[in-house]
Amino acid sequence: MIAAQDLTFSYGRETLFRGLSFRAGEGECLVLAGPNGSGKSTLLSLVSGVLKPRSGRIEKTGSLALIPQGTALFEDMTVEENLLFFAGLKNAPVPKELPFSLNRYRGKKLSALSGGSKKRVSIACALLGDPENILFDEPCAGLDVKYQEELGELIRRLKAKGCTILYAGHEPLEYVGFFDRILFLGRQAPQLYEAGHFSGTSGEPYETARNVAAVYRSFCENEEGDNQ
Numbered sequence: 001m002i003a004a005q006d007l008t009f010s011y012g013r014e015t016l017f018r019g020l021s022f023r024a025g026e027g028e029c030l031v032l033a034g035p036n037g038s039g040k041s042t043l044l045s046l047v048s049g050v051l052k053p054r055s056g057r058i059e060k061t062g063s064l065a066l067i068p069q070g071t072a073l074f075e076d077m078t079v080e081e082n083l084l085f086f087a088g089l090k091n092a093p094v095p096k097e098l099p100f101s102l103n104r105y106r107g108k109k110l111s112a113l114s115g116g117s118k119k120r121v122s123i124a125c126a127l128l129g130d131p132e133n134i135l136f137d138e139p140c141a142g143l144d145v146k147y148q149e150e151l152g153e154l155i156r157r158l159k160a161k162g163c164t165i166l167y168a169g170h171e172p173l174e175y176v177g178f179f180d181r182i183l184f185l186g187r188q189a190p191q192l193y194e195a196g197h198f199s200g201t202s203g204e205p206y207e208t209a210r211n212v213a214a215v216y217r218s219f220c221e222n223e224e225g226d227n228q
Helices: 040-048 079-090 099-105 115-126 145-160 205-227
Strands: 002-011 014-024 029-033 055-060 064-067 133-137 164-168 181-184 191-194
Touching: 002 040, 014 029, 014 040, 014 055, 014 164, 014 181, 029 040, 040 055, 040 064, 040 133, 040 164, 064 115, 079 115, 099 115, 099 145, 115 145, 145 164, 181 205, 191 205
Parallel strands: 029 164, 029 181, 064 133, 133 164
Antiparallel strands: 002 014, 002 055, 181 191
């Protein structure tokens, strides 16, 4: 479980959040959406403890893993060596079977892998020790549809295990298959919606994605209007 109550945070004179509250329970995924600079990554850093709020509080139950936008891996080490290094930091075992069918790459150096494969390894390292709370910071940026589908399937399995997911992303098709709520962030007051708000008449993922995109577009247009 992850919850924030009356959260306020500022960079100098610029206030990103004021009185922000939300909650994501076990087996739930809360998506963070909003324009660039709206504070999605900052909020994940606050939840992870990298940053401290000016006021308010954040509550977490269970262990936590943050998956950053980059990979933060050792390029001159093999996949297996990276796994062993991060497993040592967590005092956790390295599983025999890895997510994303990564077993075939265990003996390869990171420098020999594609960007998508490196991201898969980064996620596998973050999941060592079976964290109960997982923060994804734009994990699909610049990566292909196959990777997005594999990540979606992984997140659905994590939710089924009871993991709490916070997912920062831009493209609705990334997350329409697994999100429970979406929190739009920006200079105006945050807007929180349940997934059912976007389901439409057919319940098809593409219709849901279109509905999310329409609300997101309206939110961004209001942001631009506030700046004029």
